[in-house]
Every structure is written in structure tokens, then in C-alpha cells.
Amino acid sequence: MKSTSRNKEVVMNAMELARMTGIMETLGNLPDGFFQEHKEELLCMAEEFVIQERKDLVVFFEKKIATLKQEKFSSYQ
Numbered sequence: 001m002k003s004t005s006r007n008k009e010v011v012m013n014a015m016e017l018a019r020m021t022g023i024m025e026t027l028g029n030l031p032d033g034f035f036q037e038h039k040e041e042l043l044c045m046a047e048e049f050v051i052q053e054r055k056d057l058v059v060f061f062e063k064k065i066a067t068l069k070q071e072k073f074s075s076y077q
Helices: 005-027 034-051 057-075
Strands: none
Touching: 005 034, 005 057, 034 057
16 A cells, blocks of 8 residues: 555544544443454544544544444344
8 A cells, every 4th residue: 555644644543443442342332342343444434534624533433433323223123
């Protein structure tokens, strides 16, 4: 992969998303193993965040997690 500032920004944001996911798993806000199950989605989230030039990663992450939880919940019904 060619190293660019955009790639670096995606990787840096993906690391932050992974960190937030781990914290949420530890606190019980996400089920254990959530990171392992969704790590590719977290990378896609990081890329989307960079492409859309969002400013607040935490707000972006909270919205995405809420959407994932809602999708998972609705699939059980």
C-alpha cells in the first residue's frame, strides 16, 4: 500500500476506533468479542470518517455503533 497522508489518517482513526471499542467492551456497553467480529467494519468506518472530513470521531463512532446495534437487534425479530 502506497503511504499517503490520507492512508495514515485512516490508520490513525482506525486505531482510535479500536481503542474506543475495547473500552466499550470492558465497560459492558458492547458484547465481548465485538471487536473481533467487526474489525473490518471499523476500518471502513475510519475510511468513511476521513473521506467525509468529519470533525468529531467520538460522535461519529457513537452513531455508527447505535446503527450496528439496531441492525443486530432488528435481525433477531
